[in-house]
Amino acid sequence: MTMTAVAPPVIRLSAVAYTYAGPPPVRALLPTDLVIRRGEHVAITGPSGSGKSTLLNLLGLLDRPTEGLLEIDGIDVGSASERDRAAVRAHRIGFVFQSFHLLPHRTAAENVMLAQVYADMPRRRRLGAALAALAQVGLEHRAHALPTALSGGERQRVAIARALVNHPSLLLCDEPTGNLDTATTRELTDLLVSLHEGGTTLVIITHNPAVAGRAERRVTIRDGQLGESPDDGPGGQDDTPGGQDGGHGGQARSSGGQDGLPGGQGEAAGGQDTWPGRPDDSPGGRDTWPGGQDGEHETRQEG
Ligand code: ADP
Ligand code: MG
Numbered sequence: 378m379t380m381t382a383v384a385p386p387v388i389r390l391s392a393v394a395y396t397y398a399g400p401p402p403v404r405a406l407l408p409t410d411l412v413i414r415r416g417e418h419v420a421i422t423g424p425s426g427s428g429k430s431t432l433l434n435l436l437g438l439l440d441r442p443t444e445g446l447l448e449i450d451g452i453d454v455g456s457a458s459e460r461d462r463a464a465v466r467a468h469r470i471g472f473v474f475q476s477f478h479l480l481p482h483r484t485a486a487e488n489v490m491l492a493q494v495y496a497d498m499p500r501r502r503r504l505g506a507a508l509a510a511l512a513q514v515g516l517e518h519r520a521h522a523l524p525t526a527l528s529g530g531e532r533q534r535v536a537i538a539r540a541l542v543n544h545p546s547l548l549l550c551d552e553p554t555g556n557l558d559t560a561t562t563r564e565l566t567d568l569l570v571s572l573h574e575g576g577t578t579l580v581i582i583t584h585n586p587a588v589a590g591r592a593e594r595r596v597t598i599r600d601g602q603l604g605e606s607p608d609d610g611p612g613g614q615d616d617t618p619g620g621q622d623g624g625h626g627g628q629a630r631s632s633g634g635q636d637g638l639p640g641g642q643g644e645a646a647g648g649q650d651t652w653p654g655r656p657d658d659s660p661g662g663r664d665t666w667p668g669g670q671d672g673e674h675e676t677r678q679e680g
Pocket of ligand 1: 397403426
């Protein structure tokens with residue numbers, strides 16, 4: 378039993394629910410209470426269409442809850458202004474996606490530096506910070522490579538470096554190993570575990586039991602309803618620190634009526650392969666960034 382004080386919540390959901398307006402309306406997340414504390418490593422698993430992307434879009438401040446209270450670092454982000462939400466996204470949340478979302482004509486370091494533009498990091502500090510973030514993921518030696526010259530695992534490391542460069546309170550990963558082979562998945566998962574050991578708060582959505590099994594806490598979602606899996610759940614192995622502070626179990630729960638969710642939509646339902654914030658961003662169009670205002674905006678891609 379650890380005697381450390383309970384870490385403060387990074388995420389707190391109080392009866393948070395989300396309904397897509399439709400028509401017809403889809404009640405994709407039922408009223409949910411969930412607390413994720415600083416330093417936790419949480420996996421969220423569930424079948425296709427269960428509400429994972431909906432939950433991630435709420436946690437990543439891409440959508441606002443249609444009911445309930447959502448706090449990030451104690452900030453009531455559900456009702457904050459768009460400007461304040463953009464600031465929370467830029468400074469407190471790092472995103473990693475299945476399909477990397479790197480700009481193809483920018484080097485690894487430049488891709489990482491783009492995240493700093495939105496967080497208003499002074500220009501003179503950007504390269505050093507980007508190189509430090511790349512070093513954190515073991516890729517400093519590839520800093521000046523273009524994504525096309527990198528393997529899938531390396532590209533995802535760049536995306537993780539980009540997500541970490543502003544020292545977010547929270548790293549949100551949506552199927553981060555979905556495009557990677559088994560060996561690379563293991564390496565990437567090792568990296569995520571080591572980042573967690575270094576203090577990063579990690580929330581990972583994954584279908585992969587080997588990835589979920591490395592988390593110290595597993596939350597399941599089914600038909601918009603959250604549940605908590607015991608620590609010795611399927612795939613659970615390794616190093617769950619003995620005796621969590623006891624504050625975690627059973628903090629995820631849902632209540633409220635079912636309402637005939639159409640299961641089994643493809644993964645594209647929530648538009649997870651598009652850049653957050655703009656579900657209909659057209660590839661090849663203007664580069665956008667979550668919460669991206671323009672700042673000293675860079676680049677266009679081809680076309
Ligand atoms: P998952 O990421 O677990 O596959 P989603 O969160 O994308 O699931 O979807 C949860 C439910 O919400 C599904 O029933 C899906 O069809 C529905 N849904 C997702 N996006 C929309 C949308 N834009 N409009 C209406 N329904 C949606
Ligand atoms: Mg999804």
